[in-house]
Amino acid sequence: ESDVRISTLATNYNLRCSKGFVNGKVKIIHYRRGPFNLIEKTINSSLAPRIYLWWNGKLHVFEAPKFNPKASKKINAFIRNNNYEHNPNKILGFFRMFIKKARWKPRGLVRKMKKTRGVIYIATGENYVNEALASAASLKKHMPNLPVTLFTDIDVKSKYIDNVVKINNPKYTFEDKVRYISKSPYNYTLFLDTDTYICDDFSELFDLLDRFDIAVSKLPLRKLSNIKDIPKSFMLLDSSIILFKKSPKTQKLFSNWLKLYLRDKKGV
Template sequence: MGVNIETTQEYAVYGSPNCDWPIIPRLMTPETIVYSVGVGANISWDEALIEKFGCRVWGFDPTPKTLRWAHGRAFPENFKFVPVGLAEIDGEINFDPPKCDTHISFSPSSEASDTAISCKVNRLESLMRSLGHDRIDVLKMDIEGSEYGVIHDILSGNIRPTQLMAEFHHDMYSYKMSDTHSALMALYEAGYRRFYKSGSGREQAFIYDEKLDNRPAKAAETVEISNQNTSVDIRNAADKGVIYFAFGKPALDEARLSLSSLRKSNPTVPAAIFTDMPEAAHEFDFVHSFTETENFDIERYFISTNRMPSLKVRFLRASPFQYTIHLDCDTYVKGPLDDFFLELEENDFVLTNMPELEQGVVEGSDRPVHKSLKNLTRSSSYSCAVFGYRKSAETDALLHTWWTQFVEKTAGDKRDKGNWGHTGGVNEQGILHDMLADGSFQRAGVKRSVLPNTQYNAGMSMWPRLKAEGLWQDCRILHSHKIKQAIGKVGVDGLPDLPELQKFA
């Protein structure tokens, strides 16, 4: 039995190797209706469900090798084989045979070919109608790329299987990662939450929560940005989510810890990550793989100039969410983020105060230290570790300005100064403050607000004070590299009592 961090749903995995899938046992009864689409030549998962729960399983596959395999075979009593495929249309579509003779999976043909074979397919509603079902409880799909059209077709209607499993085929059959992202965002919009993701990231499983399926449909529109060669496509934006930027293993490990805390405190909030290690980031809902052009920019503007902490400014406009909260990797989410997202419904951009307040430089060191904490918030010092924005033409224009000013201000004699302002360098946070001062927000028409660091960006030197003043329980986001080192030893509630922090009490 496994417990997945994404929805904390208990699941069990059944089936033979490479044909295994999860299921949530507490939802299974003898009356459960299971549609298993893409039988191939293996029903070990189906047989396990029948044996374990006594449920009924319908298996679907119209392709020639499966038909030969199924012909004359003695299936279990509760298993019915149906020689029809699942697609987004009713009729027939062409399937290409597998390239290897020993493989069994046919794939929908993207273009006419001499070897393509026509097979019968139906939409899910049509299959259910033909079998006399007014509901299905479990839908499992391994259909070689047809899952994308089927998911969008299902979600356009009223059918909502309680458990939905699919193998996604990005980077195969001409499908891209963006196709998978689009399908995942559509599932989230419709009230599905993921409870399982395989090591490869292709096999994923979701549970439906009707309480989350009450959002009004968004108008399909594309907002054009004047005076720029770009546009924001609002049709592909998921509702609410968190984004991280992690370059290198240490940063990715911190982001994983932050993600784990997000799942515990906000189990229905999806997360995206932009990383150079996409193959190691399967826990995240959306993983951005850098393109060749993006890698060129990363090398030129961040790696070669020692400005990796500012990487976020290059990619903020690519968030997959309508309402985005950005978190640095060294954060820990210890409370609900509902109020943060509500703030984003009223404002285009939401800032937080700096996590520590008064700083100075120790003689002989080029790094700042925290001198005192006379106040817990300041009205004019903002952080780029925790902030939020909503997708709009105005915000996109502002984020574009942020990036172009970064490029301009890190050129020339500033190029080799690095990321840290106290050494004469330039970073994204300093540029943000310049933009707040020079009217960039007003010119873009961006409405902004500020959330206090006491709740949403608490640095480690604040923790003892927060506890002493009774504010610790209300704190939602912690921010410090110390979290990764200490949390396994003292737990979240023990962080304010770390001996090295008592000088700040």
């Protein structure tokens, strides 16, 4: 068998390989320095497969053009579990296919980090908590599986709330929202004010966060103010509905928002 030199992450490795495309749930590819765990495969085209190997604590990406197409006909691989077999009838591109005998549906082998989605309410005081519960009830009617977290100073038990986060020192003002919105437990979050009513499934809104860090609607009005360097033609943003991704950018935004709010509160 031939050795094919592959350069990745500024390190050269000799990997034994062959024609055919590796697809399916292949667990181990043998390598002279030790085993590689094959954790994902993707195909750019039939002639350009890309393989991701996890070895020595690092992710290594191998492109098809870097492999020698004249390499050995047999992949120097072994399958530790007898539930795997070589399927010679399914060959694409350069690497052979191995599939599981029993129930297995073709899919990527890397278990990507699941992006959690959820709604949060921030309510202090009994009246606002009751509003939040009514809003959550309307939400669960259309999206029963979407998790809901309530930030509150009151002990709450409700079938419409999946998680309660206690606010120990509530201010009972707008500050509670600004201070706790950044503490959402979800990767993708929709913040809702308590005086909202959900009329339909809005799951597709979360897809915006695959491209953007935050989404906010505009208010159809503008309060007169003397904020420096902000023209009066600039509309206000509606903070009652905020869709955002947990990221360094949004965390910095919320941190600055709190600082500016506290500064303005002091009249500085």
